[in-house]
Amino acid sequence: MSADSVPRTLASLTVAERIYHYYSLPKAAETLGDISRLPMTLKVLLENQLRFADDESVSRDDMQALVDWQKEARSSREIGYRPARVLMQDFTGVPGVVDLASMRAAVETLGEEPSRINPLSPVDLIIDHSVMVDKYGNPTAFRDNVAIEMERNRERYEFLRWGQEAFDNFRVVPPGTGICHQVNLEYLGKTVWTKEEGGKTLAYPDTLVGTDSHTTMINGLGILGWGVGGIEAEAAMLGQPVSMLIPEVVGFKLTGKLREGITATDLVLTVTQMLRKKGVVGKFVEFYGDGLNDLPLADRATIANMAPEYGATCGFFPVDDETLNYLHLTGRSKPQVALVEAYSKAQGLWREPGAEPIFSDTLHLDMGDVEASLAGPKRPQDRVALSDMKATFEKLMNGDTSQPPSTEKGRLFSEGGQTAVGIEASYEHHDSQDVTLAGEAFKLNPGAVVIAAITSCTNTSNPNVMLAAGLLARKALQKGLKTKPWVKTSLAPGSKVVTDYLAAGGFQEDLDALGFNLVGYGCTTCIGNSGPLPEAIEKAIEDGDLTVASVLSGNRNFEGRIHPLVKTNWLASPPLVVAYALAGNVRLDLAKEPLGKDQDGQAIYLQDIWPSQAEIAEAVEKVKTDMYRKEYAEVFDGDEVWKAINVPQSQVYEWSKDSTYIQHPPFFEGMGKEPAPVEDVKDARILAMLGDSVTTDHISPAGAIKPDSPAGRYLQERGVKPVDFNSYGSRRGNHEVMMRGTFANVRIRNEMLNGVEGGYTRHISSGKQMAIYDAAMKYQEEGTPLVVIAGKEYGTGSSRDWAAKGTRLLGVRAVLAESYERIHRSNLIGMGVVPLQFSEGESRKTLGLTGDEAVSIEGLGELTPGGKVKVTIASDKGEKKFEALCRIDTANELEYYHHGGILHYVLRKMIGSV
Template sequence: MSKIPDTLHTLDAGGTTYHYYSLPQAAETLGNIDRLPKTLKILLENQLRFVDEESVSQDDMQALVDWQKDARSTREIGYRPARVLMQDFTGVPGVVDLASMRAAVEKLGEDPSRINPLSPVDLVIDHSVMVDNFGDPDAFQENVDIEMQRNRERYEFLRWGQDAFDNFRVVPPGTGICHQVNLEYLGRTVWTKQEGDKTFAYPDTLVGTDSHTTMINGLGVLGWGVGGIEAEAAMLGQPISMLIPEVVGFKLTGKLKEGITATDLVLTVTQMLRSKGVVGKFVEFYGDGLDDLPLADRATIANMAPEYGATCGFFPVDAETLNYLRLTGREDEHVALVEAYSKAQGLWREPGDEPVFSDNLQLDMSEVEASLAGPKRPQDRVALKDMQTAFESVMSDDDKPSSTEKGKLLSEGGGQTAVGAERSLSHTDSQEVNLEGNSFHLDPGAVVIAAITSCTNTSNPSVMMAAGLVARKAREKGLSTKPWVKTSLAPGSKVVTDYLAAAGFTEDLNALGFNLVGYGCTTCIGNSGPLPEAIDEAIEKGDLTVASVLSGNRNFEGRIHPMVKTNWLASPPLVVAYALAGNMRRDLTQEPLGNDSDGNPVYLKDIWPSQAEIAEAVEKVNTEMFRKEYAEVFEGDAVWKAIKVPESKVYQWPESTYIQHPPFFEGMGREPEAIEDVSDARVLAMLGDSVTTDHISPAGAIKPDSPAGRYLQDHGVKPVDFNSYGSRRGSHEVMMRGTFANVRIRNEMLEDVVGGETRHVPSGEQMPIYDAAMKYAEEGTPLVVIAGKEYGTGSSRDWAAKGTRLLGVRAVLAESFERIHRSNLIGMGVVPLQFPEGQDRKSLGLTGDEKISIAGLADLTPGGTVNVIIEGADGETTVEAKCRIDTADELAYYRHGGILHYVLRKMIGAA
């Protein structure tokens, strides 16, 4: 192979000369790359820029170019993103780990200030605000005040981190959702860095500690969600080890019909891609349909990549990218750079582009119809015209919990509401309710939450303006929201409230109860707050199946609110419409939403805006709005500024139930210890298919009688002050007690039981999973988890892996893993093992009473096999399990006991 000549070139743009590593120049040696997907061109540029024949070799680059032959590769590469994005739920434990690394370095006699992010890190506080108050003009300020009160210890810690660490910025609470702030302000499409007297230009790339980091793909930025563990390593200068992915091309043609929204499009795309099967793959959108697809619509589609299972959902740079950069206030000089660089590197979308792809899908957008998705998975699209039938099908579900299961669930209380979360769908007794002077019947199918929320749709002016138009037309007709509906508006940035006000829609939305409640994820992540007590009581008394409708991206079981069994994703204007109708059993395409002031029926079509009306409203969005709101984006309000910040490079850990010094580095030496095989382990839990990180990781409300609730009460915290698991991610004591504690998790070791319970073996005693893990620890017994297909789907929750490790789990044996969680398990020193084809827990007749031993861990090779010896009542069986440590870098992390241990040793020269 010929050595690549010097590829450093210059280009002039916006009055500045930039240096860059030329892909066309490299292609003269490596081979033609004209039809290489643009996502892989970005990876190729990354390799070209960092080639050193150690962490990156010319062979790595050649493998990317040769990918075109088979449209797939087994080559491992090291990828270095330009930056890291965090939100506060996942970011706080990341900063805790950095602080504990400094403490460990100091203990080893080294300079703790050597521990700093080496890549730029932005942390946006957006996951903490809850909808405690709603439906009145003071709701926003009241919710912000409560947020600051609940989270002061966490915010003090983040303020310390902002001052203590270099290359680390914090966007204060009440500003916006991280992905929308990223799209509107942080993202650059082309990144620049000053080195000596040269200004280097290269693609803007990132990883984020939230799975919806992919939203930035709509801006031509390659980025995706990773676990907090992996993100910490990236910001500490470690390459992300990855296999060159398959890339699925999704061709878009045509235009959306009148009355169809971007949300309808994204739900259709999500359904198609999830059905196709794109887990672990890149998706790249192309086709002439992009000519008429606004960037906000692209970002809406890109945001949902985790829902269709892809690593990313990428849109190449084109004229629309430049238009959006200008609209959102990026400087003209930078826009000029984006255009010049993208064209010079072959990253610009040209008419008729047809890259080589691993597989293809195609959608004529004119065929998209009005849709929702639910009741518990975002890929389960239902056409609006079929919603009544779909909900009746849910209502007739015969899958009832047993009397034992129901009694257990109804006895669980605490958090934001009494749980009663798992209920028979056939128990549907209408209940009379008196609420603030209103008397009504709460019926099966009632919409009790209607939330315009989440980064997915509140980043898109067209659907937000459509919601405003629906509210205005409904108000003009004399319609009002049903009294049992908890309404809320939680935009992703302050710009949204600016343009809603400029269009005159604020008053209309307020009149229907969609008052501003905060700038944050709120309902979409389960921060929906309490339902009115009378509604709570009616749902539980009647065992009612009720619903939420939200403009979000997640509707998993138990996620939105523990009393709400069915959750439906919908566009913002449909959220308003269902708040008016008040019940999911109404056919909005045929039945009236209500009557006007003259008693005449009003139908959805009577208040649905035209595309021309929406376009006219969207014209109100202007550049000055973005420049105004982002001028002091890192400043915060007076309360934030008044937080006292400790002055020290090593954090002085106070007595706290929010921020605690984790035990990950206890007893750590300069050299890693030898890996030992697993002998006579017990099964902590045996789980089925599609167990999500929401099931594994602590999330939502903390119940007073749970292990975490008892711990907090033992430390003087009253249940009213528990806050949520998410807000306490900086406390390993709380989080390990909440691991596997989800109210809907089903451990197959127990019959007719739902929730975080297990059976201790050999005593046979049933107890919480945490209590069993501690009992096994006292006995010196290692643990394993056994699971089905798609283990660890959902958000990139690092505590799903951290908690697993702290409970004493050495290995997880599953039929298959979701990408991020598999990586996180390795990052915490837990080995992921995969059943061989044709074998699983059922075929082997496992009960959870078996002893499990694992041989060969000291001699692991990437993608190799190990022997799992299963000793049961009927004898011994050996399973040749595939080790899902896929790369050499992952193996190095595992041998060091985790990725952070490896990084720490490397930074002090011990690895």
């Protein structure tokens, strides 16, 4: 759209002797109405509507709806939103580029020009999810792990290098550089974006969508962004607006300050628990209040990062002086920082003291009430006070999976979480096991911490907690404490800057001495790339069926994610990770029981080595701007191994049938220029019947591939040895592996089977139990459509498009659940799978479903957004008929569904057949 098409809102400002043009919110307010109390997030959406107004995809009524939102603090209006850019990581990025390559091949098959398929918005793909903790606890661990990563993933990296050359507006940050969200926070994010348009420099808010749910971390820098599935991100990068309903916005008021000894991690675990209890799925969360005056930006980013864990679309912090301070610290140019300040103030996007926007609902937290916490054993929102950890684990061992109530001051928020129905792990008490490791004999007991990992963008982006870990390690060494021999320790920061400031204070040496040597710059343990445990440890766990623990400074601890043998996983701050490596077991009350003894036999308690806020502040002073400028000066270059990778020169990718990493997916096979009519579902079988809080990790795991699984058998048939399996995440460019991995999590429980754990089902025709993939293939041979039945919060967790892609390729036409998480619902529609929702009070339980029933769905061809369909469930006991809500919420989503998926729609649109 020409900038002159809405001249009434066009304005200009001069910064550092340069003129910037922008679409003025104050000018728009002159005709649309007062917006002074509109939440900041909705002001960003309003500016987006102003800039793209064309009376087709964006109309004046869309803008008016945003302004009128203030009347009831909610709206049913659908808008089209166009983010400035797209962020990808390699686990989700590789299948994204595979889809783009497949679209080019489909366009060529349809007789059109392949280069029409090209990103229209800037795309940054950061390779951060592939490094695994194979080596640890020694000075060469980083070098060795990177070498193994490059060898394992050469096919994938060659493919990404091809994409880098073949597509415009597409940049790749090589492996060994950092985690995408930390690189985004420290380098890529601008807060105010600019581009040349019509001979003018246009300024507008930096906005994005990312193919990782933790894209929200950038909200801490005053940048509106959230995670979407790879499918939706691909559409956005190809110019398709993100279809969304104007959201409710929940205001979270922060006041007070954190007490001595309390970390940003403790704060975020408290915020996460509060917001999960409140219920903010599909809503924006915006932080405000005087507590922001002294809240460092790194702490804000930590809170924003975990928006997926509290269920919100985003967790936004407005621009203020702290934003500018962080931009300066991280090496952004002076003109850029000046533009951020001038533009934010001109647009009313600057946080003013005492501001009280209109919100749909509010919460309040006095940060002085926050206490030391962990979260687990398998959900990030299940906060446990440090002082309650021992009792919590003992209850788990005795079969009580509820959270302990807390009544002391500062323990106001421990509502706790119920165990996810249908996917419970067994925590029964078993005997200790004798182990000898590296010549040292010991007993491995229930509750043993076998993994202690400082990992993940959530906390490694925060110098305060990272340096606190270094200080605690130093004090522990001075007291003569050592890491227990059964603990696998690792340090995987989100950027090389962390290494610089740890080294500057000498803290890396202290961490090294406790086994926390650098293992890589990537997600590692948090994504499930924890690597193998020592053989003796794994054998002891299996022989004794021991319930052991991991403690990690990450954001995800879902079942089966961290390590298949570790049943309980606890999120904690980096200094607590170190403390538990010293303690060696979560069955200690670290508030009362000693970590160990010093050289004189005196008991050493956690409080004896916990660093003070003054000590942490002094250490943080060593974090300098030059560190950021040095590490990001050549961020896209990579090392010599990366540069030497062979890059095929072709517009259309040349697929290799022999590759086990990259295969041509079948999504566009037989696709015509016009979509086929949508047919109803008749006599479908139930592939799986699942409980509450089934995550995308349960549906499409990212971690280890079992040798005896369908995916493992497929790889071995092609000559891949189990030691070279890599992970499901790294194999996402191969649909054959991912189909076989769908619903293959080792901890998932299909209620069609009694007490069976893992990806199995009952094939109704034969009555036999078998792997879900094997059953799905038999149903396809029989011409039988499939459905999945589930409980509440279906599809929580990562924005994992393969959870929807795999569902589609298995032959599932519909999912019928009690409720959905936002991203997975969208992904299902994006793959042509209809998400249906039980009416209030109805469920698989009230209907008495066993999984033997046949399911028919009528009305799919006459759907309307938010409409109803007729469902008939038939069994030998008769028929049950009821209506289900169709969770296709917008007209755009319905259009995508009619086309068989969003990518089919976009492809047809780009060749002009829509």
